[in-house]
Amino acid sequence: MIPNRLVVAVAYDNLCAFEFGVAAELFGLARPELETSWYDFHVVSADPGPLRSLGGVTISASTDLSAVRAAGTIVLPGWRDPGEPPPPAVVEAIRAAHDRGARIMSICSGVFVLAATGLLDGLPATTHWRYTERLAAGYPAIDVRPDVLYVDNGTTMTSAGSAAGIDLGLHLIRRDHGAAIAGEVARRLVVPPQRDGGQAQFIRTPVVGLAASPLAATVDWALEHLSEPLTVASLARHANMASRTFARRFGAEIGLPPHQWLVRQRVALARRLLETTPAPIDDVARASGFVTAATLRHHFRRELRTAPSRYRSSFNTSQGGRPGGGTG
DNA sequence: GGTAATTACCGCCATT
DNA sequence: ATAATGGCGGTAATTA
Numbered sequence: 001m002i003p004n005r006l007v008v009a010v011a012y013d014n015l016c017a018f019e020f021g022v023a024a025e026l027f028g029l030a031r032p033e034l035e036t037s038w039y040d041f042h043v044v045s046a047d048p049g050p051l052r053s054l055g056g057v058t059i060s061a062s063t064d065l066s067a068v069r070a071a072g073t074i075v076l077p078g079w080r081d082p083g084e085p086p087p088p089a090v091v092e093a094i095r096a097a098h099d100r101g102a103r104i105m106s107i108c109s110g111v112f113v114l115a116a117t118g119l120l121d122g123l124p125a126t127t128h129w130r131y132t133e134r135l136a137a138g139y140p141a142i143d144v145r146p147d148v149l150y151v152d153n154g155t156t157m158t159s160a161g162s163a164a165g166i167d168l169g170l171h172l173i174r175r176d177h178g179a180a181i182a183g184e185v186a187r188r189l190v191v192p193p194q195r196d197g198g199q200a201q202f203i204r205t206p207v208v209g210l211a212a213s214p215l216a217a218t219v220d221w222a223l224e225h226l227s228e229p230l231t232v233a234s235l236a237r238h239a240n241m242a243s244r245t246f247a248r249r250f251g252a253e254i255g256l257p258p259h260q261w262l263v264r265q266r267v268a269l270a271r272r273l274l275e276t277t278p279a280p281i282d283d284v285a286r287a288s289g290f291v292t293a294a295t296l297r298h299h300f301r302r303e304l305r306t307a308p309s310r311y312r313s314s315f316n317t318s319q320g321g322r323p324g325g326g327t328g
Numbered sequence: 329g330g331t332a333a334t335t336a337c338c339g340c341c342a343t344t
Numbered sequence: 345a346t347a348a349t350g351g352c353g354g355t356a357a358t359t360a
Contacts (some may be wrong), residue, residue: 242350259336
């Protein structure tokens with residue numbers, strides 16, 4: 001369980017309401033459905049007076065900077081101007097909180113507030129692609145990673161563009177509460193529990209992470225061999241564990257039983273093949289590890305509520321549309 | 329779509 | 345003692 005449940009989001013004048021909202025949604029929304037003690041969420045105002053946001057909205061925060069010093073986790077949404085130094089009192093409060101063991105997570109340009117504390121010196125960090133060069137120029141001691149969704153250094157965490165803040169937040173929840181609960185939160189937000197494809201998440205010191213787990217190698221191996229017959233027993237053998245132990249550990253870390261996860265990965269692969277290749281369904285099925293097309297159809301339909309051929313045609317005719325978004 | 333054989337899942341519990 | 349392991353068996357799901 002987490003040592004200090006107090007999560008504080010810092011709100012500034014001209015704040016980014018979306019990123020601020022991400023923090024509130026992830027940490028502030030009551031989760032009575034979860035059998036666990038959730039976070040205490042408070043908003044701290046970094047500037048005097050009502051805080052303006054886009055469209056004439058104003059926000060007034062409930063607490064002052066003392067909450068930052070007491071916080072277990074501090075969230076820094078996008079800072080208004082990379083060229084403007086953040087308020088010294090805020091910087092000082094964050095540094096003091098960190099010294100006392102608090103974790104700080106920044107979203108997008110919120111990294112500039114965190115960088116000003118010096119806590120990122122010598123460490124990897126990321127931000128929105130529009131700001132990576134500026135961050136590197138302003139803070140040469142920071143190892144700027146432009147091509148990842150987020151970076152976790154253990155007590156300091158940074159994320160790329162706005163929505164990557166969700167990925168980082170879910171990662172933190174996974175650290176605190178495990179994959180199963182993080183998956184529940186993701187499900188309620190209707191976002192994927194872990195974003196697939198493209199940018200890998202960069203984790204430097206996985207406190208509780210897949211990178212350190214003996215399962216990680218097996219997961220990677222399985223993803224490389226999706227087209228071949230895989231059983232839970234063979235995965236367990238690869239991980240040097242008894243099937244029972246493997247399945248139990250897998251469920252605890254990934255949030256799904258091994259075979260269900262396998263099927264999901266295979267459907268995801270089939271989906272990519274349908275999107276990017278003209279291969280017949282039979283070939284797609286075999287390439288994604290379903291021996292017969294009927295098996296692919298069965299799982300495809302259950303997850304995406306549409307048939308593979310229908311998915312492909314709707315994907316091809318309406319790019320960016322909602323293939324499978326039927327009447328459900 | 330239905331069927332039969334195989335495989336997965338999970339609670340239980342002895343063992344480490 | 346607690347915590348993790350792994351075998352067993354019944355039920356559920358998957359597969360061809």
